[in-house]
Amino acid sequence: MSIFTDTMLEWYASHKRELPWRDTSDPYIIWISEIILQQTRVEQGRDYFLRFVGRFPDARTLADASDDEVMTYWQGLGYYSRARNLLAAARAMNGTFPSTYQGVLALPGVGEYTAAAICSFAYGMPYAVVDGNVYRVLARYFGIDTPIDTIPGKRLFAALADEMLDRLHPALYNQAIMDFGATQCVPRSPTCATCPLADSCAALASGRVASLPVKRHRTKTTDRYLYYLYVRAGTYTFIHKRTADDIWKGLFELPLIEATSPLSPDEFLAHPSLQAMFAPGERRELRLVCQGVKHLLSHRVLHADLYEVTLPEDTASFSSFLKIRREALGEYAVPRLVQLLVEAIPPDKSVGDR
Ligand code: SF4
Numbered sequence: 001m002s003i004f005t006d007t008m009l010e011w012y013a014s015h016k017r018e019l020p021w022r023d024t025s026d027p028y029i030i031w032i033s034e035i036i037l038q039q040t041r042v043e044q045g046r047d048y049f050l051r052f053v054g055r056f057p058d059a060r061t062l063a064d065a066s067d068d069e070v071m072t073y074w075q076g077l078g079y080y081s082r083a084r085n086l087l088a089a090a091r092a093m094n095g096t097f098p099s100t101y102q103g104v105l106a107l108p109g110v111g112e113y114t115a116a117a118i119c120s121f122a123y124g125m126p127y128a129v130v131d132g133n134v135y136r137v138l139a140r141y142f143g144i145d146t147p148i149d150t151i152p153g154k155r156l157f158a159a160l161a162d163e164m165l166d167r168l169h170p171a172l173y174n175q176a177i178m179d180f181g182a183t184q185c186v187p188r189s190p191t192c193a194t195c196p197l198a199d200s201c202a203a204l205a206s207g208r209v210a211s212l213p214v215k216r217h218r219t220k221t222t223d224r225y226l227y228y229l230y231v232r233a234g235t236y237t238f239i240h241k242r243t244a245d246d247i248w249k250g251l252f253e254l255p256l257i258e259a260t261s262p263l264s265p266d267e268f269l270a271h272p273s274l275q276a277m278f279a280p281g282e283r284r285e286l287r288l289v290c291q292g293v294k295h296l297l298s299h300r301v302l303h304a305d306l307y308e309v310t311l312p313e314d315t316a317s318f319s320s321f322l323k324i325r326r327e328a329l330g331e332y333a334v335p336r337l338v339q340l341l342v343e344a345i346p347p348d349k350s351v352g353d354r
Contacts, residue, residue: 004141005164005173007196012176015183017042020050022175027097027104027122028059034114035082042182048077059097062090085109101127120170128161129174130154133181138164139213140185143202145244147216188260192272205320207273210258211246226304227257227268228338229277230289230345234313238321239332247297252332254306254341255321262303279316284309290344295337306341 016022019042021033032053036045052073056062062070067087074083085108098104105115116127128134135148138160146153166173184191192204203209210224231238231254239252257263257273268274269286278284286307295302311317324332329342 002164003200004197005166008164008173008176008180009166009169011180011184011196012172015179016175017179017183020046025122027099027118029053030118030121031097031107031110031114032056032086034117035086035109036077038082038114040077045077048074058095059090059093060095062087063093063095082109099123101125117174120174124171126165126167126170128158128165128170129178130158130161131178131181133178133185134161135213136187137177137181137185140190140203140209141197141201143206143208143212145208145212145214145246147245148213149215149217153216193270198272204273205276207256207258208244209273210260211244214245221299221301223260223301223303225259225262226302226337227259227263227271227274228253228304228306228341229255229257229274229286230306230308230342231255231311231315231318232308232326233311233315233318233323235325235327236313236323237326237329238318238323239329239334240321247300248335250333251338252322252334253338255318268305268307277318277321279319282311282315282317284311284317289346290341293337293341295340302337304337304341306344308345 019033021029024030033045033049036049036052040048055073056065056070065087067084070083070087071080074080077083089107089109093107098107101115101119104110104118105112110118113129113131116129119125119127120129135157138144138157139148142160144156144160146156148154148157164173164177184195190209192198192201192209195201195204198204201209203212238255240255241252242248242250255277257268257271259271263271265288286309289306289308291305293304293306295304334342
């Protein structure tokens with residue numbers, strides 16, 4: 001198995017969430033929990049689940065109930081088509097839950113994700129779940145910027161999820177990656193500092209945690225917080241080329257830490273992605289050059305700070321960046337925002353820049 005898969009299982013052994021639909025292999029119970037959770041947060045869904053299965057403990061009881069009664073047990077959860085589909089499916093299965101993936105997938109209201117969850121949790125079948133948590137964890141860990149809401153993206157992530165699946169323990173593995181995404185690698189401010197995958201996480205190494213996964217059909221305006229670092233390593237500095245399917249693809253920029261919410265200077269200095277840029281034990285005294293520079297792009301508001309740091313010319317830090325002569329920085333195509341920040345850097349007569 002891969003490091004990724006091994007780590008998921010190890011992490012799950014000590015971080016598993018205690019949920020009332022866990023530790024059962026009853027496909028009916030798992031089905032009800034998955035349908036409730038389709039549009040509902042776990043905390044809100046828990047009580048509804050307990051009430052629902054308390055009154056309708058099996059498919060036969062549910063099939064025999066009236067539409068009105070089922071709807072009253074669903075009241076408050078919203079998306080009532082889910083309850084109607086449950087009832088129609090319970091009546092169609094005539095007391096016997098389907099025992100094949102195709103049979104489960106054919107139930108009204110059941111898509112590929114739900115079928116994979118039911119079949120792996122209930123029957124131990126080797127089907128990998130791919131939900132929002134899984135997209136996020138895989139996109140970040142493997143550094144994939146293919147948009148998850150496109151056909152190529154869906155295919156790519158489905159294949160990768162299948163490749164990572166522990167075929168001997170599909171239920172454990174699926175629950176592990178879902179819990180990992182729900183509690184560790186969360187959408188905003190994931191806890192990378194304590195993450196067991198931090199050493200091998202591509203997004204963390206490249207400062208792209210906040211920008212992955214990528215969605216093509218993003219419409220609302222988002223704020224992005226960019227923290228750039230200008231390195232004076234003797235006559236050299238460091239840059240890198242943006243290659244992700246994101247703003248400024250193909251342009252160069254200074255080393256960057258990006259966040260979805262503002263970072264205080266202390267938070268920035270302690271940021272794991274920043275720490276990862278420096279060689280162990282290297283002295284790093286950062287100085288704030290400018291702060292809160294606002295830059296507008298379509299659908300995005302960028303807020304940028306610039307720090308500078310002085311290191312020895314032969315520094316071992318920033319080893320994954322392009323090392324260039326500082327006076328040559330102007331020869332590289334950089335975004336307008338980076339150009340404005342560079343213009344704010346105090347002149348350094350010793351290398352003749354600016
Ligand atoms: S290091 Fe951070 S981004 Fe990478 S997998 Fe762990 S929590 Fe997610």
